[in-house]
Amino acid sequence: MKLDFILNGQSVSLDDVPTSATLLDVLRDHLKLTGTRLTCGIGMCGACTVLVDGEALSGCLLLVPMVAGRNITTIEGLAAPDGPLDPVQQAFVDCMGLQCSYCTPGFILATHALLKANPQPSDQQIKEYLAGNLCRCGSYYKIMDAVRLASERLHQAQRTS
């Protein structure tokens, strides 16, 4: 099928995408955007998390007809190659909320969706929201630190603006 959608603010038009392909396949194999990661293939781990109209969803579970015309954000859409990091990314660096970082783009995008829905989440709310993102290295405590720091900074930026 022909697939049109918005990817990281740009219109994308692909010809001849199999309808059985997932958004994860399209991102990795067709568009070579490798920040979205393949792990479980069944929506259990969150490594392929992307934002679809602002909502954090698993790319491996989205067949291409489901994303036609939608607005997709991947990790590549958060910061320009040589530009400053986005506040969530910066918080993950400052708190070192990662190890092998294979799952990190998924955590960062899920954190974006969380903080949009709930700018000042409690620890329990952070855990519940991120329960679908697995980190086998077990960086969860410093991921929690990063989410708290990002929330604080975004909140302060909003108050001063």
Add this chain to the structure above:
Amino acid sequence: MTAHTTIGQAVPMIDARERVTGTISYVLDVELPGMLYARILRSPYPHARLTRVDASAALGVEGVIATLTRDDFNDPAIKPVYGPQIKDNPILAMDKVRFVGDPVAAVAAESESAADEALLLIEADYEELSAVFDAYEAAQPGAPLIHPMSEDWIGTSAYFDMRPQPNTNIAHRFRIRHGEVERGFSEADIVLEETFRTPAAAHCAMEPHVCVAHFETPDRLVVYSATQTPFNTRDALAEMFSLPKENVQVFVRTLGGSYGSKTFPHVEPIAAALARKAGRPVKLVLRREEEFVTLNRHPVVARVKMGVKRTGEITAKQVWLYYDTGAYADTGPGVAQKGGYASVGPYKIPHVWVDSHCVYTNLPPNGAFRGYGVTQCAFASEMMMDIAAHAIGLDPVEFRVRNLLHEGDQFATGETLEDVAFEECLRDAARAVNWQAGVRADLSDGRVRGKGVCVLLKGMTTPSRSSARVEIDQNGQVTVHMGTIEMGQGARTIAAQIAADVLGVDYARLTLTLPDTNATPFDVRTTASRSTYMMGQAIRNAANDLAAKLRSHAALFMGVQPHELELRGGAIFAAGKSAPLGEIVQRAEVEKLVGEGEFRNVGSLNPDTGQGVASSHWHLGAVAVEVEVDTETGQVRLTHVHAATYAGRVINRFTAELQNEGSVIMGIGSALFEEIKFDGGQVSNPNLSDYMIPSIMDLPDRLTQHLIEREGAPSHGLGETALPAIPAAVGNAVAHAIGYRVRSLPITPEKVLRAIIEKADQP
């Protein structure tokens, strides 16, 4: 050391930006022009004679370029068997299949879907043989034999003497014979004997096993592999394809987790054999369910017999261990040996006998898994310590303290222990959970609390070698070349910190090359938490070598003595004069100045007596946990975990804490819920829905840690010190809480409830 050192500080990983922007490259992202995709046909039987395999119809599928079966190995240039310690693993099944999932045939095609379709057309006939799925049963006379055992089997990466037992399934037997164990038991007031079991577990690295192999010419093989062992993989492939080592070039990128799963070849032999036949690059990515039949953690049956005096001294200990290595040995011999001596525990015991067996069964292969065999034996031996303490009415911490080894004491292997701190770790752990306040509390609402401890000793690869090169160019740019694989532990960052510390430059501005076996100095492998200690010293030596060269060149044109010169802030200083480092290279009239460094450790154990040097350097720590058990449901909740881990000297506070925390969290999975389940040898939970790993919801209510440092001590690896201690500590805590003991992992609500209801297992 410079005033601006980052050693010991919490500084971000050197590649943190690439990691949070998703741009860091994994082997999964590697694509070569003309690349094909491979898929594997696997055995549906646990043990069967392969009577026929015919892949000719598969070639009829559009896009299929090559098929591979045993018929391709009639070629004298291919030695189709590999294995790091014992060469028992055929590239594809030859005469037999030995587990459900054993590779039988493979296909390379223009697309994965074409390769998948082709697999359906491969015909294979089998004649079933009787199978065995338990290491203890498989070690008994009369068990179905899985391999013919021969002497010329020793693998290319074996670093100790093998003791395969002919006409049995025992691939390696390791023994400790220290003292006269029967005399020790006769001197005891009480002799206890118990059996414990631990199950298979899955590493579940988020990035699957993946490699891309390409024969650029018929005698030059290039491999991109997500591996912890590029040099060992190179050696194995060179032997397999009759090539000189330098004609096999292995490249590695950062790994998306590994935890031992990506040690030694697993996917590379099939990809390379297909690439050779197809004449094109071949990429092989394992599907998640294939991960569960590629390399797992050894299930273990452990029998422990211990003699104790009422006064608290252990008089004798005898341990029988059966490590189920599955259908192929992989690193099973090493795991059984390391578990064998670790099963003694960090205690001074006059009479110790250990018989540790690495046993073939018809389960998928088992090998290195974070903890390397120690998780299993520590569960048994540290549960036994509590059982013995209760039997003589002593507090479990006090009982341990009375028997702990100290600096200068002799271990059961005969070696003298240096740079150890078992008592400090144990006391720290006990203090953290307020042990003195009592080990049991009834909350009077169906919930009970209990506390438990575990002390841990774990060895490091001995003997081994690491080497490194540190260079500086005319612009003052410093580059580190090392073979240590970055898999999330922060190896590249601490390498940069160490080199920067010596050279007085900013660690964040250093460049590190990626491992390339033709260009990178040799390192035996990234395993056993050896890199911070071994490679760290190799890098320090290389940086010191470079610093000496910078000083001697600068001394010439600055007119001072080399020892008067100080390196800091990217420049060299003496007597009010200074020069940027790049200028020294320019004045030396060379492209770059190069420092080289190496670090070796030595020692070995006699596998028949267990005497010698097990480890030149020890990993040690203690864990204390507090649990809350719901006696209605059997649910165990971790209210507090404390990990006291001996670090010697921390290099990077962030990555050290992350490794220690991650180790605890992985240990929680092993303690409470992780288990690969088998039905007739077939994995019945091969996905992340049915095989659960810890999520953020599984964190203990409170995790505290103490990375214990000592003035003048070297850095100790700590990537797998807390993990092996967690299951035993949890088991001991649950026993204190409910009054009964669960003797097998994982400690599920069902087992806890059964223990309460049946009152069967006294503590």
